[in-house]
Amino acid sequence: xxxxxxxAIELGPRISEAEVGDYIALLKxxxxxxxxxxxxxxxxxxxxxxxxxxxxxxxxxxxxxxxASGALNMALEGDIDALMSRTANRPIPxxxxxxxxxxxxxxxxxxxxxxxxxxxxxxxxxxxxxxxxFFYVVIYTMWLKRWTAQNIVIGGAAGSLPPVVAWVAATxxxxxxxxxxxxxxxxxxxxxxxxxxxxxSDDYARAGIPMLPVxxxxxxxxxxxxxxxxxxxxxxxAPWPLGYFDAIYGLTSLVLxxxxxACAIHVYRRRERTESLRATRRMFAFSILYxxxxxxxxxxxxxxxxxxxxxx
Amino acid sequence: xxxxxxxxxxxxxxxxxxxxxxxxxxxxxxxxVLVVLFFAVTIVKGPAVLNRxx
Numbered sequence: 001x002x003x004x005x006x007x008a009i010e011l012g013p014r015i016s017e018a019e020v021g022d023y024i025a026l027l028k029x030x031x032x033x034x035x036x037x038x039x040x041x042x043x044x045x046x047x048x049x050x051x052x053x054x055x056x057x058x059x060x061x062x063x064x065x066x067x068a069s070g071a072l073n074m075a076l077e078g079d080i081d082a083l084m085s086r087t088a089n090r091p092i093p094x095x096x097x098x099x100x101x102x103x104x105x106x107x108x109x110x111x112x113x114x115x116x117x118x119x120x121x122x123x124x125x126x127x128x129x130x131x132x133x134f135f136y137v138v139i140y141t142m143w144l145k146r147w148t149a150q151n152i153v154i155g156g157a158a159g160s161l162p163p164v165v166a167w168v169a170a171t172x173x174x175x176x177x178x179x180x181x182x183x184x185x186x187x188x189x190x191x192x193x194x195x196x197x198x199x200x201s202d203d204y205a206r207a208g209i210p211m212l213p214v215x216x217x218x219x220x221x222x223x224x225x226x227x228x229x230x231x232x233x234x235x236x237x238a239p240w241p242l243g244y245f246d247a248i249y250g251l252t253s254l255v256l257x258x259x260x261x262a263c264a265i266h267v268y269r270r271r272e273r274t275e276s277l278r279a280t281r282r283m284f285a286f287s288i289l290y291x292x293x294x295x296x297x298x299x300x301x302x303x304x305x306x307x308x309x310x311x312x
Numbered sequence: 313x314x315x316x317x318x319x320x321x322x323x324x325x326x327x328x329x330x331x332x333x334x335x336x337x338x339x340x341x342x343x344x345v346l347v348v349l350f351f352a353v354t355i356v357k358g359p360a361v362l363n364r365x366x
Contacts, residue, residue, distance in 0.1 A: 013322065015322065015324060015325075015328045016328070016331065016332075016335075017325075017327050017328055017331045018331060018335070019331045019334055019335075020334050020335060020338045023335070023338070051356050053352050053353060053356045054353065054356065057349055057353060060349070112346070116346070116349070120349065120350065120353045
């Protein structure tokens with residue numbers, strides 16, 4: 001048998017059986033939904049009128065860009081995803097999609113989302129979306145995640161950018177308000193992900209990812225969660241006294257912030273196995289509700305103003 | 313055992329054919345959405361679509 005014949009048999013083409021659902025899973029739909037929602041808020045609170053078609057185009061491009069980031073992240077993390085129970089069912093560890101297929105899919109979507117946003121909306125927004133994808137894939141996934149316990153602190157910047165991209169898409173410029181939204185998500189990210197890492201620390205340790213509970217231990221993580229939550233609550237309330245957002249937002253932020261503080265204090269104080277597990281799970285779940293409710297309040301404020309203007 | 317490949321080449325299984333068809337339809341739909349999007353934005357912007365400031 002010649003070498004060529006041998007290779008043809010042993011290295012014959014792999015015929016994919018991946019279905020559309022597998023490719024949709026590569027986009028991380030749950031992360032995408034949060035990105036779409038925060039981007040929608042950035043778009044809606046931006047001053048001036050944005051044509052609905054352009055608004056839809058912007059949101060679609062931001063959503064596809066986020067999906068591309070997710071696919072590229074999975075393409076690069078197939079080895080560690082297979083080791084963690086939370087991620088072992090993803091398409092690459094299950095063998096439904098190869099890493100190179102996911103990479104090609106992610107790069108294609110990244111290219112089209114950035115170019116479409118640049119051509120149809122504006123190039124500032126397109127460039128910022130490209131930077132967001134680059135930051136998530138190269139800075140966070142390829143560099144920080146396997147290197148430092150501060151991975152999600154710095155990497156959180158990528159997840160904080162969608163409302164800024166949406167604002168820039170709507171206005172063509174940058175202002176204080178989207179940066180406030182950026183800061184809220186930025187300081188929300190560590191308590192949210194460290195709560196997850198506390199009850200999934202075995203997973204992360206098995207995969208060799210230096211998450212804070214693995215590297216510094218659960219007690220240090222609990223303290224960091226508490227400290228970051230204090231900063232988060234302060235940052236989230238600040239836009240009200242500074243005059244950027246209205247009183248409804250300010251009061252909602254205070255109430256929700258009280259809930260976040262209570263969760264963080266519970267996580268800090270409850271250190272027995274079962275109690276600790278319950279406290280961290282509650283913190284993780286409440287933090288999602290916190291961010292959603294905070295941003296939803298901004299949407300309601302804008303809707304309320306629009307209704308008042310229409311009536312008055 | 314023969315060391316030569318069958319002359320009829322690669323034959324797809326039913327599952328492979330079905331998933332390939334699904335993926336092809338999804339790509340066609342995505343391209344269709346892209347075409348509609350570019351058309352709609354062109355109509356919305358009117359002549360300003362040619363104005364491309366950085």
